[in-house]
Amino acid sequence: MSEKYFICFIIIVFGISLILPLVYLCLHMRLKHIQKLVCLRVLKRQQKSECTTLFSALILNDCCKNLFYYTDKKAHLALAYLAVGKVQKAADFFRSSDSMLSLLLDAHYDAGKAYKKILKQKNQWYISKKYGVFLPVIAYLLFDNHTMHTAITKINPQKLNKSTLSYYNYCLAASYLYDGDMLSASQKASAALDYFRKKRYSYEASRCYLLLGEIYRLSCVNDVAQTMIEAAIKINQEQKLSQLHGKSTASLGMLMLFENRLEEAEDKFNRALLLAQTENLRADIRNQKALLYLAQNKHKEAEKEVASALKTFNALQNIHGQAFSLQLTAQIAFSKKQYGKALKYATQATVAYEQNGNVSAIFECLYLSADILFRQNKVKKSEELLRRIIKEDERTKHNFHVANAYSLLGLIYLRKNELQRAKVLLQQSLHLEQRHRRCEGMVSDYTNLALIDNLSGNREAAKNNMQTALDYASETGNDELIELIKKKLAQV
Numbered sequence: 001m002s003e004k005y006f007i008c009f010i011i012i013v014f015g016i017s018l019i020l021p022l023v024y025l026c027l028h029m030r031l032k033h034i035q036k037l038v039c040l041r042v043l044k045r046q047q048k049s050e051c052t053t054l055f056s057a058l059i060l061n062d063c064c065k066n067l068f069y070y071t072d073k074k075a076h077l078a079l080a081y082l083a084v085g086k087v088q089k090a091a092d093f094f095r096s097s098d099s100m101l102s103l104l105l106d107a108h109y110d111a112g113k114a115y116k117k118i119l120k121q122k123n124q125w126y127i128s129k130k131y132g133v134f135l136p137v138i139a140y141l142l143f144d145n146h147t148m149h150t151a152i153t154k155i156n157p158q159k160l161n162k163s164t165l166s167y168y169n170y171c172l173a174a175s176y177l178y179d180g181d182m183l184s185a186s187q188k189a190s191a192a193l194d195y196f197r198k199k200r201y202s203y204e205a206s207r208c209y210l211l212l213g214e215i216y217r218l219s220c221v222n223d224v225a226q227t228m229i230e231a232a233i234k235i236n237q238e239q240k241l242s243q244l245h246g247k248s249t250a251s252l253g254m255l256m257l258f259e260n261r262l263e264e265a266e267d268k269f270n271r272a273l274l275l276a277q278t279e280n281l282r283a284d285i286r287n288q289k290a291l292l293y294l295a296q297n298k299h300k301e302a303e304k305e306v307a308s309a310l311k312t313f314n315a316l317q318n319i320h321g322q323a324f325s326l327q328l329t330a331q332i333a334f335s336k337k338q339y340g341k342a343l344k345y346a347t348q349a350t351v352a353y354e355q356n357g358n359v360s361a362i363f364e365c366l367y368l369s370a371d372i373l374f375r376q377n378k379v380k381k382s383e384e385l386l387r388r389i390i391k392e393d394e395r396t397k398h399n400f401h402v403a404n405a406y407s408l409l410g411l412i413y414l415r416k417n418e419l420q421r422a423k424v425l426l427q428q429s430l431h432l433e434q435r436h437r438r439c440e441g442m443v444s445d446y447t448n449l450a451l452i453d454n455l456s457g458n459r460e461a462a463k464n465n466m467q468t469a470l471d472y473a474s475e476t477g478n479d480e481l482i483e484l485i486k487k488k489l490a491q492v
Helices: 002-046 057-068 073-082 088-093 099-107 111-120 122-126 134-141 145-154 162-179 182-199 202-218 222-238 242-258 262-275 279-295 299-316 319-335 339-355 359-375 379-396 399-415 419-435 439-455 459-476 479-491
Strands: none
Touching: 002 057, 002 073, 057 073, 057 088, 057 099, 057 162, 057 202, 073 088, 088 099, 099 111, 099 134, 111 122, 111 134, 122 134, 122 145, 134 145, 134 162, 145 162, 145 359, 162 182, 162 202, 182 202, 202 222, 202 242, 222 242, 242 262, 242 279, 262 279, 279 299, 279 319, 299 319, 319 339, 319 359, 339 359, 359 379, 359 399, 379 399, 399 419, 399 439, 419 439, 439 459, 439 479, 459 479
């Protein structure tokens, strides 16, 4: 009898050993299906949100996994809401048990609101292996570059797993981009992209492609930049994400604008406007169209687009958008030689950027103000601003702007006829431009160095510098710039 029971027991155990893996496999497949559905629905819902939102497949997948294996009815209800793209119930569910996860889910609905709470406990986030990396991610989304840089230095990448390290690498790439270290930026963005593609995190991969597009554009490798942006567009088309498709199409328009392919750029901006789902994005694209019209010297059209964008950003209380519109207004006035108006709006833009700590944009506006003052022959005030940029750069290392500052300082001393001092300053600018392969900056510096050599009576050196300027101008693909340098070369 005992032998019979033993045989039955063995059969039952054997049956369970066969059934359990099948049950686990079914549950696993069901969970994967839910995770994929949740990511897609949350992304779809975010397309129409006027708020800045975080999106992380890693966070949403972890959240789904936790809720899926709970027996609590509230957990199942939260998961059901997630499956239609609503994150608030899940955020509420984790409020007491996992406050960090709860705040990150809040950020999927309104990143700005969640970020204010995160900043109050940022020291805890710095040491969190699981969620700490999302502090710089959200800071980057909200243009709080100072906090992003600080957080990156506080977080130890050696303690991160492969998933969180990829988000860290993405932020680190953005940080290197702001610092002008294009090689390191491309390496870190590529590392993040490789992981996101492997995990099939489509949104994150798309963001990496756009970041790489910006890196290669600023490195004058425009064909690769276009390939990167088109890869982002393809992902957003496949996922039927109109808002993101519009955003990446506008990025392609910006590339074409900088390549002086103005008709193609306008076509991309118009397509992007049709795809845009929110007033925020439409206003961003109007600002980009204003840049296009400015390049075409269509000042009335540019002013109309900027005024429309600024009105939208004021209504939505979008400080970054307001600042960029004010900066564009200053640039349009500068182009029309309305220097008083230009200085007024450049100053307002600086103040607006200071509100969210966008150091890179602050330096752009300070440089614009210095350039305006230079044109007004207020060289002392101009020099003060330029030296402020150089001094600040010792702390923040935003080399794009310090190169411009050295270049304009060189022109100030050239105006004073202090040729040797002007030459030294221009060579300092050139060193930074060469280090970061900024072609247009190198064209400008070599042209000005040629002018100094010519004034010093060294025609051979002037000719060599102008030829080098032409070589770099050819790399930009800007036909108008190339023709201008050719004329100057012929005059040497």
